[in-house]
Amino acid sequence: MRRYLLRRVLQGLLVMWIVATAVFVIFRIVPGDPAAMTLGFDAPPEAYAALRAELGLDDPLVEQYFRWMGNLVRGDLGTSITHGGAEVAGLVFPALGRTLELAVISIVLAVVIAVPLGMVSAIREGTWMDHVARVLATLGFSMPTYVLGIALLLVFAELLPILPPGGYVPFSQDPFRHLSQLVLPVITIGTVTAARLTRFMRAGMLEVLHADYVRTARAKGLESRRINYRHALRNASIPLITEVGVSFGLMVGGMVVIEQIFTWPGLGWLMIQSILTRAFDVVQVAVLVSAAAFVIVNLVVDLAYSWLDPRIARS
Amino acid sequence: MTGSRALLEVESVTTRYTVRRQGGDGVAVLTAVDSASLTIAEGETVGLVGESGCGKSTLGRTIMRLVDPAAGRIFFRGRDITELDHGDMRPVRRDFQIVFQDPYASLNPRFRVRAILAEPFRIHGLGRAEAARRAPELLDLVQLPLAALDRYPHEFSGGQRQRIAIARALALQPALIVLDEPVSALDVSIQAQILNLLADLKDQLGLAYLFIAHDLSVVGQVSDRVAVMYLGKIVEIGTRDDVFTAPQHPYTNALLSAVPSHRLDGGKRTRIVLEGDLPNPLQPPSGCRFRTRCWRAVDLCADEDPVLVQGQGMTQRVACHFPGPEAARGTRRGPLPPNAGSGS
Amino acid sequence: MTLSSSAAATPARARRWRALVGNKLHLFTMVAALGLLALAVFADALAPYGATDVVGFAVDLPSSEFWLGTDEIGRDVFSRVIFGSRISLYVGFGATAIAVAFGVPLGIASGYFGKLVDTVTMRVTDGLLAFPPIILAMATVAVLGPNLRNTIIAIGVVQIPRFARLVRGVTLSLRSSEFVLAARALGGSHLYIMARSLLPNLVSITTVQFTLTFATAVLTEAALSFLGLGVQPPTPSWGRMLGTGKTLLSMNPWIAVGAGSAIFVTVLIFTLLGDTLSDLLNPYRRKR
Numbered sequence: 001m002r003r004y005l006l007r008r009v010l011q012g013l014l015v016m017w018i019v020a021t022a023v024f025v026i027f028r029i030v031p032g033d034p035a036a037m038t039l040g041f042d043a044p045p046e047a048y049a050a051l052r053a054e055l056g057l058d059d060p061l062v063e064q065y066f067r068w069m070g071n072l073v074r075g076d077l078g079t080s081i082t083h084g085g086a087e088v089a090g091l092v093f094p095a096l097g098r099t100l101e102l103a104v105i106s107i108v109l110a111v112v113i114a115v116p117l118g119m120v121s122a123i124r125e126g127t128w129m130d131h132v133a134r135v136l137a138t139l140g141f142s143m144p145t146y147v148l149g150i151a152l153l154l155v156f157a158e159l160l161p162i163l164p165p166g167g168y169v170p171f172s173q174d175p176f177r178h179l180s181q182l183v184l185p186v187i188t189i190g191t192v193t194a195a196r197l198t199r200f201m202r203a204g205m206l207e208v209l210h211a212d213y214v215r216t217a218r219a220k221g222l223e224s225r226r227i228n229y230r231h232a233l234r235n236a237s238i239p240l241i242t243e244v245g246v247s248f249g250l251m252v253g254g255m256v257v258i259e260q261i262f263t264w265p266g267l268g269w270l271m272i273q274s275i276l277t278r279a280f281d282v283v284q285v286a287v288l289v290s291a292a293a294f295v296i297v298n299l300v301v302d303l304a305y306s307w308l309d310p311r312i313a314r315s
Numbered sequence: 316m317t318g319s320r321a322l323l324e325v326e327s328v329t330t331r332y333t334v335r336r337q338g339g340d341g342v343a344v345l346t347a348v349d350s351a352s353l354t355i356a357e358g359e360t361v362g363l364v365g366e367s368g369c370g371k372s373t374l375g376r377t378i379m380r381l382v383d384p385a386a387g388r389i390f391f392r393g394r395d396i397t398e399l400d401h402g403d404m405r406p407v408r409r410d411f412q413i414v415f416q417d418p419y420a421s422l423n424p425r426f427r428v429r430a431i432l433a434e435p436f437r438i439h440g441l442g443r444a445e446a447a448r449r450a451p452e453l454l455d456l457v458q459l460p461l462a463a464l465d466r467y468p469h470e471f472s473g474g475q476r477q478r479i480a481i482a483r484a485l486a487l488q489p490a491l492i493v494l495d496e497p498v499s500a501l502d503v504s505i506q507a508q509i510l511n512l513l514a515d516l517k518d519q520l521g522l523a524y525l526f527i528a529h530d531l532s533v534v535g536q537v538s539d540r541v542a543v544m545y546l547g548k549i550v551e552i553g554t555r556d557d558v559f560t561a562p563q564h565p566y567t568n569a570l571l572s573a574v575p576s577h578r579l580d581g582g583k584r585t586r587i588v589l590e591g592d593l594p595n596p597l598q599p600p601s602g603c604r605f606r607t608r609c610w611r612a613v614d615l616c617a618d619e620d621p622v623l624v625q626g627q628g629m630t631q632r633v634a635c636h637f638p639g640p641e642a643a644r645g646t647r648r649g650p651l652p653p654n655a656g657s658g659s
Numbered sequence: 660m661t662l663s664s665s666a667a668a669t670p671a672r673a674r675r676w677r678a679l680v681g682n683k684l685h686l687f688t689m690v691a692a693l694g695l696l697a698l699a700v701f702a703d704a705l706a707p708y709g710a711t712d713v714v715g716f717a718v719d720l721p722s723s724e725f726w727l728g729t730d731e732i733g734r735d736v737f738s739r740v741i742f743g744s745r746i747s748l749y750v751g752f753g754a755t756a757i758a759v760a761f762g763v764p765l766g767i768a769s770g771y772f773g774k775l776v777d778t779v780t781m782r783v784t785d786g787l788l789a790f791p792p793i794i795l796a797m798a799t800v801a802v803l804g805p806n807l808r809n810t811i812i813a814i815g816v817v818q819i820p821r822f823a824r825l826v827r828g829v830t831l832s833l834r835s836s837e838f839v840l841a842a843r844a845l846g847g848s849h850l851y852i853m854a855r856s857l858l859p860n861l862v863s864i865t866t867v868q869f870t871l872t873f874a875t876a877v878l879t880e881a882a883l884s885f886l887g888l889g890v891q892p893p894t895p896s897w898g899r900m901l902g903t904g905k906t907l908l909s910m911n912p913w914i915a916v917g918a919g920s921a922i923f924v925t926v927l928i929f930t931l932l933g934d935t936l937s938d939l940l941n942p943y944r945r946k947r
Binding site (some may be wrong): 014015016017018019021022023026075138139141142143145147150151153154158206220249250252254256257261262268271274275276280283287290291294295298 | 787914
Binding site for chain 2 (some may be wrong): 824836837838839840842843845846847848849851854855859860862
């Protein structure tokens with residue numbers, strides 16, 4: 001078990017290295033470099049050349065690469081020339097925190113919706129309740145978060161203005177306003193994610209309910225409620241956890257648009273603002289951090305998974 | 316040997332696989348075939364028998380150069396083909412072919428029979444016209460109707476599919492066909508049909524076969540000579556009649572005693588039930604590999620690996636310290652010697 | 660010897676047709692997908708006005724003249740929604756084609772050759788899959804410059820690892836199957852085996868993944884354009900329209916409603932199409 005843990009952590013580090021390299025490739029090697037990005041695509045050549053020299057882009061690529069990796073290993077994420085020399089870390093990490101706040105609450109909401117819905121759908125397979133649940137899940141599955149977000153905005157902030165249309169006030173400053181600003185984004189992400197999870201929950205439950213040992217348990221006269229809860233729920237929960245992890249990863253991406261819609265100053269919002277203001281030094285770190293968050297979440301999910309089902313670690 | 320020159324010579328071929336070790340990291344090396352030697356003459360059928368997992372299919376695939384041997388030499392028509400690369404092997408492959416066990420898996424499910432039979436011609440650059448000309452002929456050889464050409468494999472029964480696989484193997488007029496358990500996936504009634512077909516084709520086309528099977532009675536029906544494999548080693552090899560009437564290795568004795576229809580000794584032989592399971596091939600027993608299940612085993616067997624030799628008064632070669640037919644050996648030896656069974 | 664024992668006397672095509680017509684949802688999905696395609700192809704004939712023509716006052720509510728009202732400079736929203744299907748399908752096809760063209764060969768080679776080729780490919784895809792797709796696409800567009808071509812490239816490249824993974828997995832399971840060994844025994848070259856033995860068996864799974872990736876590509880294009888990083892004005896893109904519609908929500912909500920519904924319906928159609936195709940293409944997947 002400890003060996004497995006060590007191996008997964010090492011794999012995670014390897015992936016992080018590849019991720020950091022990929023970011024380097026995108027921002028330094030792909031045509032259209034940071035200097036062009038900072039100045040715009042129609043900047044005068046002299047200004048472009050001067051900025052290239054200042055950023056060290058004329059140094060050999062290998063040197064640039066080692067400088068980039070060296071700084072990352074030391075935890076130095078650099079300063080932003082477009083943000084007046086501010087520490088990039090000081091911009092990115094608070095934003096990441098606000099994104100995670102949204103993501104965690106949304107995941108909780110999604111699980112709270114999906115688990116009972118998926119269970120009812122599976123246990124009452126073929127009934128009208130199942131059909132309703134499945135139609136809802138399919139519709140939600142195809143619903144882009146930003147379409148739903150704007151629809152909710154239209155209904156609850158525009159037509160019957162009972163909730164703020166977005167924005168961000170720190171919890172410490174005005175708890176009530178903070179929570180009311182959370183409602184719409186959380187409902188948006190939570191319900192769309194719940195649709196994914198419901199499909200998995202239903203499939204996982206059905207698989208177990210149709211499995212031989214459950215039939216045996218039933219034949220032995222075990223009360224069916226106990227079968228449903230003890231056997232089916234526990235076994236369906238293992239794939240569900242993986243799916244929660246995957247959803248969490250997807251969220252980090254989907255959040256970009258949601259944060260933009262509800263002007264929630266998270267990591268995605270910061271990234272867009274930085275792209276629009278051509279602050280490439282912030283963009284590359286934001287991209288890196290969002291990938292790192294994804295890798296870490298996956299790692300945690302894998303470890304939780306192997307803890308729940310020890311066979312995984314051995315295979 | 317029957318006098319004709321050897322078509323295939325296999326000299327001390329060893330094949331190893333690396334396998335992921337269970338319950339942990341790292342890999343282990345599995346010796347699937349351990350210095351096996353055999354020859355096949357032009358037009359001869361050699362049967363290769365053994366339990367599943369004994370390495371007989373791996374030996375067949377090594378001979379076909381589908382798996383690379385770790386040691387040893389393979390000669391085809393006197394030419395060393397052991398180290399030919401993928402491209403150099405191509406012309407050689409026209410002369411020997413393989414038919415696999417599972418006719419459900421050995422035909423490309425996305426091809427019609429026409430395309431399956433054209434594959435050998437395409438690969439060897441013999442042209443569409445040749446493929447089209449020969450396809451009906453090949454179907455005729457395996458006794459399938461022409462209508463089969465435009466159908467997909469899943470539309471056929473197991474026996475019919477095996478006929479298609481045989482037709483494909485025959486396409487380039489090979490001299491040798493490796494038959495890797497060709498009938499064991501089929502119903503018993505179909506087995507006889509396919510065995511008859513194979514016998515007819517052999518007579519008609521002068522083919523040589525390496526017939527791999529776990530069923531000794533099937534091997535007995537078709538083979539000129541028989542080789543018996545146990546845990547990667549050939550333990551006995553000789554003419555069919557010698558091996559069947561006077562089996563020397565205890566393992567051969569045990570296998571033969573389990574064949575109900577085979578009463579060469581008039582039914583006097585009692586069935587020998589082997590004790591225990593096949594040892595873990597990753598950690599084969601020291602000395603003779605069969606000793607952990609052998610009633611003749613003594614200390615010597617754990618220390619010394621018997622070599623495959625022709626003993627006095629025998630016509631076949633056998634790898635055993637105490638060879639001989641079971642009926643002729645009188646009393647059995649006692650219980651296993653104390654150190655038998657302790658792994659290496 | 661006759662073929663009467665074969666279970667399937669009816670040709671596969673006929674059976675597929677029956678499966679399609681027999682299942683109402685499948686039939687509906689196919690009709691809807693064709694309808695969407697027709698909408699894009701015949702947009703000129705179907706839309707009441709041109710995509711970029713200023714035909715009315717700015718930001719008008721729906722009327723009998725302009726069914727969804729007008730946008731910020733007085734173009735007909737309904738017509739732009741119809742024309743928007745072109746961009747969505749164009750980006751969908753383009754990006755998915757890039758993903759297939761690179762991902763499938765990469766996956767086959769990785770699964771077939773194994774060893775170093777496989778290790779390197781898989782580690783690199785691990786790295787690329789660690790990026791949330793839209794963020795990788797955003798970064799790529801930000802660097803390349805936002806326009807239609809770069810949007811297609813960015814979305815397509817992001818999807819390459821997914822195809823490579825999927826195809827590699829199936830290739831691994833097919834690689835040691837006996838029909839591949841048979842082709843090797845016949846002397847088939849590596850290229851022959853990959854192209855003739857393996858590829859035909861990857862078509863159905865790739866087709867299903869194609870439709871799902873298509874849906875993702877449509878979604879991603881809309882998201883990028885919504886953020887102002889995708890297709891640039893005045894090209895009618897649903898994502899862009901949704902972005903404008905959000906700021907004009909209080910004046911003409913129908914801009915956002917029209918564009919949002921179009922995105923939703925398109926993604927729904929392609930998601931259902933994926934289900935339909937996986938049912939139709941593999942009716943005898945596990946016959947034994």
